[in-house]
Amino acid sequence: MLSMAHAPTSEGPHGSGLHQDLHWLFARLKQGLATAETAAVREHGMTLWGYTVLVAVVEAPARTQLALAQAVSVDKSKLVLILDELEDAGLVRRRPDPADRRARIIEATPEGDRALKAARADIETIENQLLADLAPLARTTLQSSLQHLAGEPIAKVEDGRSPETACAPDPA
Numbered sequence: 566m567l568s569m570a571h572a573p574t575s576e577g578p579h580g581s582g583l584h585q586d587l588h589w590l591f592a593r594l595k596q597g598l599a600t601a602e603t604a605a606v607r608e609h610g611m612t613l614w615g616y617t618v619l620v621a622v623v624e625a626p627a628r629t630q631l632a633l634a635q636a637v638s639v640d641k642s643k644l645v646l647i648l649d650e651l652e653d654a655g656l657v658r659r660r661p662d663p664a665d666r667r668a669r670i671i672e673a674t675p676e677g678d679r680a681l682k683a684a685r686a687d688i689e690t691i692e693n694q695l696l697a698d699l700a701p702l703a704r705t706t707l708q709s710s711l712q713h714l715a716g717e718p719i720a721k722v723e724d725g726r727s728p729e730t731a732c733a734p735d736p737a
Contacts, residue, residue: 598691605687609680610654614639614647616688619681622657622671629668630659656680 583589599613606616621636622628628636634644648671651657656677662668673681696704 598695601691602688605691606684608687609684611651611656611680611684612647614643615651615654615656616681616684618644618647619651619656619673619677620685623673623678623681626672627670629662629665629670631668633671651677654680 602616603613606613609616611619617637618633618639621633625632625636630644630648631641634641637644639647648657648659652659655674658672658674659669660672662670696707699707
């Protein structure tokens, strides 16, 4: 199998059909970022999914596990495993929701806040390295366009189907 890292280069200024395919372009970027960012967040005691969940927890600490799963597009059962890892590492804690004792509210610990800040700085370094060749306006336009596309436009394309790329439970 040909690794995307060793994919053939494009033949012309706009590349081959493959290099015009949005799925391939996004997959290639995701693969490269995941490779670099996984190594970076691992140094701070978490996985890339753990980092994503921790970002969401810090942004909205009063979220229940169900709301958190929906916010980060992860299956509820997979989220439990991610939270177990984060809790075992001392980065989050779960407490009963005073409004519903069956539900759990997830909060970052002080160590989780410190680890997230350090990991985020490393992630920003990686992202800045990736975008270094883009002019500031191109960076802003890219970020704004991606944020827009990740909202309603992709929801319309998904047309109510379950996301195939969401973190689903491992088949037993």
